[in-house]
Amino acid sequence: MSDNLQAHIRGDVLAHVSGNLRRLRQAAGLSQAALAQASGISRRMIVAVEGGDANISLSSLDKLAAAMGVRFVDLVRDPACAPSAEINEVAWRGAEADSTAILLGTAPATTEAQMWFWSLGPGERYAAEPDPAGWHEMLFVTEGTLRLELSGAAKELPAGSFTIYATDQAYAYANAGTLPVRFVRNVIS
Structure with missing residues (x-):
């Protein structure tokens, strides 16, 4: 751990x-x-x-x-x-x-839960459109430092940290470092 x-x-x-x-x-x-x-x-x-x-x-x-x-x-x-x-x-x-x-x-779920394993190379950024109200994501960073952008505000998540947030807002994942970033992403709808 x-x-x-x-x-x-x-x-x-x-x-x-x-x-x-x-x-x-x-x-x-x-x-x-x-x-x-x-x-x-x-x-x-x-x-x-x-x-x-x-x-x-x-x-x-x-x-x-x-x-x-x-x-x-x-x-x-x-x-x-x-x-x-x-x-x-x-x-x-x-x-x-x-x-x-x-x-x-925890986050409430009414329809579906998905588990993803993501990897972002150095300089990579993924921007997402807002999801319908009631959707959430749970991220757990396993390697590197993930930069999470929520409605324009950035939050750095180093390996071993996690966050839970509603996705009915603009959000993006970014790797501002020189090494890969890997994280588990759970989507709850």
Whole structure:
């Protein structure tokens, strides 16, 4: 994992799940037993998660969120942070210290999600027309420094960084450096 990405991580998602689950369950007017029945997750597991004593799977978190009528990200998001597209939280840890999954961000989707791998040579620029309202992009730079231009304002994204933005505005990707820039691009419509 790059130092830039590691610096973005505020904490372990499991630290937020406990309080978020309890708060959202109560807001939904559900007892632990009612949530267990609605989600198919045992009451014992729900008690353990709310107590901060269990490591729950991502698919089980998704079932709990669906049963409460909330999004997965509502369970994992740091409640102290204002809602935004950026999450920056560890959502899974493996047995090895280098094994983690970081939920970088989220954007609403109604039609389709696409994943692209882009490469721009030195001096290359790609200009895009604005997309319909509601479309978003998520970029993660894997190599070099990407210059992202949004409605005329430029933002430099070095390797290991990411951004999420609406594409209902003029935007462009550029490589002002002397080495190739590579990045993952997710389009959500």
